Amino acid sequence: MLQTVLSLEPPMPNYHLAQVNIATMLAPLSDPTMADFVAQLQQINQIADISPGFVWRLQEDDGNATSLRAYEDERILFNLSVWESVAALSGYVYRSQHGAAMRDRRRWFAKSDLPTMALWWIPIGSLPTVPEAKARLEYLRQHGSTAYAFSFRQPVAPEVVSAKF
Numbered sequence: 001m002l003q004t005v006l007s008l009e010p011p012m013p014n015y016h017l018a019q020v021n022i023a024t025m026l027a028p029l030s031d032p033t034m035a036d037f038v039a040q041l042q043q044i045n046q047i048a049d050i051s052p053g054f055v056w057r058l059q060e061d062d063g064n065a066t067s068l069r070a071y072e073d074e075r076i077l078f079n080l081s082v083w084e085s086v087a088a089l090s091g092y093v094y095r096s097q098h099g100a101a102m103r104d105r106r107r108w109f110a111k112s113d114l115p116t117m118a119l120w121w122i123p124i125g126s127l128p129t130v131p132e133a134k135a136r137l138e139y140l141r142q143h144g145s146t147a148y149a150f151s152f153r154q155p156v157a158p159e160v161v162s163a164k165f
Helices: 032-050 086-095 097-103 130-143 158-164
Strands: 015-024 054-057 076-083 117-123
Touching (some): 032 054, 086 097, 117 130
Antiparallel strands (some): 015 076, 015 117, 054 076
16 A cells, blocks of 8 residues: 655645545435535535635536536436645535535435545646546545545645656
């Protein structure tokens, strides 16, 4: 297993953090079960857009990516974004209003025994693609945290990525 110490403070000057996460809905977005999730979606996305360290997120004309289907299973929602650092993403995920939505996620999404989020470093100025994100998540599921794809629990510093590739 790759062991690294990661400072979560300053962003790396040559890299940004890409993240993908998926969630399997318990019902279609139009179902009353999902109403509270849908009602918060625009505001949660707006919070991401103005969060410190936010760079980019995959979205369609309606401002979100809920109609995008990256997998054959129509119930899987797909989220892809870019951040300046692990600290910036972590701040948004756990310390903004998004954190409250995360605590309620079992109301809307099936529990998974596999990782549903993968992180990886990308050169500044580049954007991740849907196929790349799917491959990174699958790699994390099969191999655990590495320089190629890692988790919040086992982050990898960008220096390790640049030294390997």
